[in-house]
Amino acid sequence: MKNRITNLFSTKNKGILSVFYTAGFPNMDSTVTIAKLLDQSGADIIEIGIPFSDPVADGPTIQQSNKIALDNGMSVKLLIEQVKEIRKQNVKVPIILMGYLNPVMQYGIEKFVKDAAEAGADGLILPDMPLYEYEEHYKSLFEANNLCNTFLISPTTSEERIKRIDSLTKGFIYAVSASSTTGAKNTFADEQVQYFEKLNGMSLINPFLIGFGISNNHTFSKASEYSAGAIVGSAFINLLKDSKDLDTDILNFVKQLKG
Amino acid sequence: MNYKVNDRGYYGNFGGAYIPEMLYPNVEELRNNYLKIISEEGFKKEFYDLLKNYVGRPSPLYFAGRLSQKHSTKIYLKREDLCHTGSHKINNTIGQILVAKRLGKQKIIAETGAGQHGVATATVCALIGMECTVYMGKVDMERQKPNVERMRILGAKVVPALSGNMTLKDATNEAMRHWINNPTDTHYIIGSVVGPHPYPDMVARFQSVISEEIKKQLEEQEGNPYPDYVFACVGGGSNAAGAFFNFLDDEHVNLVAVEAAGKGINSGESAATTALGKPGVLHGSKTLLIQTEDGQVIEPYSISAGLDYPGIGPIHSHLFEVGRAKFVSATDDEAMDAGIGLSKLEGIIPAVESAHAIAALDQFQFDKDDIVVVNLSGRGDKDLETYIRWGKY
Ligand SMILES: Cc1ncc(COP(=O)(O)O)c(C=O)c1O
Numbered sequence: 315m316k317n318r319i320t321n322l323f324s325t326k327n328k329g330i331l332s333v334f335y336t337a338g339f340p341n342m343d344s345t346v347t348i349a350k351l352l353d354q355s356g357a358d359i360i361e362i363g364i365p366f367s368d369p370v371a372d373g374p375t376i377q378q379s380n381k382i383a384l385d386n387g388m389s390v391k392l393l394i395e396q397v398k399e400i401r402k403q404n405v406k407v408p409i410i411l412m413g414y415l416n417p418v419m420q421y422g423i424e425k426f427v428k429d430a431a432e433a434g435a436d437g438l439i440l441p442d443m444p445l446y447e448y449e450e451h452y453k454s455l456f457e458a459n460n461l462c463n464t465f466l467i468s469p470t471t472s473e474e475r476i477k478r479i480d481s482l483t484k485g486f487i488y489a490v491s492a493s494s495t496t497g498a499k500n501t502f503a504d505e506q507v508q509y510f511e512k513l514n515g516m517s518l519i520n521p522f523l524i525g526f527g528i529s530n531n532h533t534f535s536k537a538s539e540y541s542a543g544a545i546v547g548s549a550f551i552n553l554l555k556d557s558k559d560l561d562t563d564i565l566n567f568v569k570q571l572k573g
Numbered sequence: 574m575n576y577k578v579n580d581r582g583y584y585g586n587f588g589g590a591y592i593p594e595m596l597y598p599n600v601e602e603l604r605n606n607y608l609k610i611i612s613e614e615g616f617k618k619e620f621y622d623l624l625k626n627y628v629g630r631p632s633p634l635y636f637a638g639r640l641s642q643k644h645s646t647k648i649y650l651k652r653e654d655l656c657h658t659g660s661h662k663i664n665n666t667i668g669q670i671l672v673a674k675r676l677g678k679q680k681i682i683a684e685t686g687a688g689q690h691g692v693a694t695a696t697v698c699a700l701i702g703m704e705c706t707v708y709m710g711k712v713d714m715e716r717q718k719p720n721v722e723r724m725r726i727l728g729a730k731v732v733p734a735l736s737g738n739m740t741l742k743d744a745t746n747e748a749m750r751h752w753i754n755n756p757t758d759t760h761y762i763i764g765s766v767v768g769p770h771p772y773p774d775m776v777a778r779f780q781s782v783i784s785e786e787i788k789k790q791l792e793e794q795e796g797n798p799y800p801d802y803v804f805a806c807v808g809g810g811s812n813a814a815g816a817f818f819n820f821l822d823d824e825h826v827n828l829v830a831v832e833a834a835g836k837g838i839n840s841g842e843s844a845a846t847t848a849l850g851k852p853g854v855l856h857g858s859k860t861l862l863i864q865t866e867d868g869q870v871i872e873p874y875s876i877s878a879g880l881d882y883p884g885i886g887p888i889h890s891h892l893f894e895v896g897r898a899k900f901v902s903a904t905d906d907e908a909m910d911a912g913i914g915l916s917k918l919e920g921i922i923p924a925v926e927s928a929h930a931i932a933a934l935d936q937f938q939f940d941k942d943d944i945v946v947v948n949l950s951g952r953g954d955k956d957l958e959t960y961i962r963w964g965k966y
Contacts, residue, residue, distance in 0.1 A: 366868070366869065367737065367869040367870045368737070368742065368746055368855060368856075368870055369746075370593070370746050370749045370750060370753075370856070371593040371595060371750075371753065372750075373750075374736075377736055381737075384869060389867045390867060390868070391867070414854075415591055415854045416853045416854045416855065416862070416864070416868040416870075417867060417868035417869065418868070419852075419853060419854060419868060420851070420853065420864065420866065420867060420868030421867075421868070441593040441594065442591045442592055442593050442854065442857075443591070444589060444590060444591060446581075447589075465594065466593060466594040466595070467594055468594050468595045468597075468598075470595070470597075470598040470599075470756050470757075471594060471597065471598065472598070475597075490594065490595060493595060493753065493754065493755075493756045493757075494595070494753060494754050495595075495750045495753050495754060
């Protein structure tokens with residue numbers, strides 16, 4: 315079977331929208347509902363966050379959603395079940411699971427990779443998994459289970475390291491837009507644009523999506539000028555927090571972002 | 574058996590650098606430079622000069638006669654409580670600020686629990702003239718008011734950590750977030766042998782002056798540099814790492830690490846990591862960690878704010894796993910009794926953290942000729958309110 319992520323990038327190389335949200339937020343069963351609505355609204359990739367008690371790379375919005383999800387009783391085990399349910403409900407877009415290493419480690423990394431793939435996930439992002447550990451212990455496991463693996467790069471990542479990350483990546487690279495934790499911002503500074511230009515000019519093997527600070531059509535289309543598309547997280551979580559009508563709000567959110 | 578860090582940053586199965594990419598360049602810069610920097614003659618001269626003339630080292634190795642009598646053996650106290658600012662924490666902050674200076678950093682951040690590391694960091698920032706921001710859990714700021722004001726008097730900005738349970742673990746999270754957001758001009762002075770490689774090794778090396786001195790002092794006072802036992806309390810484990818460091822390869826020296834059992838190991842309110850923890854990843858290293866089955870970190874508890882951390886440094890997870898150090902624990906009650914006991918026997922009011930190490934002596938039967946060294950990591954001034962609330966003196 316072909317992987318839905320590689321499939322997507324082989325047919326589309328501009329304007330890809332990946333939407334991140336935290337599993338089990340705002341309610342335990344929101345994970346499935348939101349996935350369905352995102353799929354119907356035209357999001358290209360769904361990225362589901364595994365909540366963790368100590369999300370050091372996240373700003374206040376995602377921290378808060380992690381806390382609420384954990385208070386709701388969210389767990390890795392439940393997430394696997396929810397992914398199955400999402401696929402059962404006929405959601406066709408690629409699904410990526412993203413989370414800090416510790417909850418995955420306690421579940422068992424090997425078991426997690428297998429179960430996630432079997433449930434219908436297409437890729438994983440484990441931002442605190444070291445490159446050497448992936449390369450030496452898990453790369454072949456990911457490959458055997460037909461799962462993509464995405465690493466992050468940031469504006470301070472050296473070119474040499476970007477190339478190494480590129481060589482270990484399958485699917486796409488996650489280019490963090492600024493030296494910052496996650497959080498919604500309205501515009502990009504000049505040096506961010508220069509960084510996107512640099513990446514764009516590097517002729518990487520893999521496409522990249524830009525994430526962190528994407529919140530509106532302006533930042534989304536700006537990011538898309540230099541990349542295959544962008545990832546929205548905090549802005550979407552903020553929407554979920556305040557929404558009284560998810561169906562309409564998610565549809566409008568995706569529409570407005572894509573412009 | 575090798576007890577030192579390997580070139581990939583591991584102690585056996587523990588350690589490494591499990592960090593998001595945004596922290597990688599900072600940590601890598603440190604990793605590439607720390608050994609070079611700390612082995613330079615100029616660095617060593619400046620470091621030892623400050624330890625001597627500013628910190629007041631060597632700290633005495635005091636033969637505690639009345640305490641020895643009580644335990645029918647020979648007990649020495651390594652008097653880290655007499656260091657400037659009141660604990661061993663300053664050995665590390667002096668070292669790290671000199672490293673930061675050589676890396677061209679202009680700003681310093683730190684996390685603190687009890688406030689001892691925060692004060693030690695604020696102190697060296699004043700000394701060198703660097704801007705200092707200390708993250709401290711809001712709950713700890715309320716528990717440790719005098720240390721908050723000490724930091725402010727020294728010119729540091731104290732920022733309350735408002736996430737999670739608002740204690741040490743959350744202050745560490747906030748400091749890491751700050752570092753992610755300020756990657757080029759800022760150095761993060763971590764306060765214990767925790768965090769991503771090379772922190773555990775770097776901090777252990779700076780604290781190793783403790784055991785370096787113990788050896789010399791025992792040689793002078795006993796004609797033999799090797800004690801039979803070394804006791805130290807373990808929060809993150811920096812004073813213990815320093816007290817053990819130069820004895821690690823001398824297997825005949827018994828190393829005893831004392832964790833905080835809080836209200837009892839199985840009470841649900843404890844910080845005894847080796848008894849309750851499983852291997853996990855927090856704050857950049859793989860180590861034993863108190864956590865739920867689902868990998869969520871559990872907030873620990875101890876009467877001493879300096880010991881309530883949910884993990885221990887990877888070096889200690891390794892020493893525990895291979896059995897090189899014996900890990901025991903002392904409850905709140907045992908530690909407070911021991912602290913008051915030491916005050917009355919020796920005229921030394923210990924930090925509540927250090928009182929845990931004293932309390933553990935009761936769990937051992939020593940020979941009368943044994944030489945027992947207890948690392949007295951800090952003084953009790955900061956804990957006066959805790960002693961007063963405890964009351965039984
Ligand atoms: C006096 C004293 N001892 C011990 C500790 C625990 O830290 P570590 O285990 O790193 O020595 C602290 C921490 O605040 C402290 O203040």
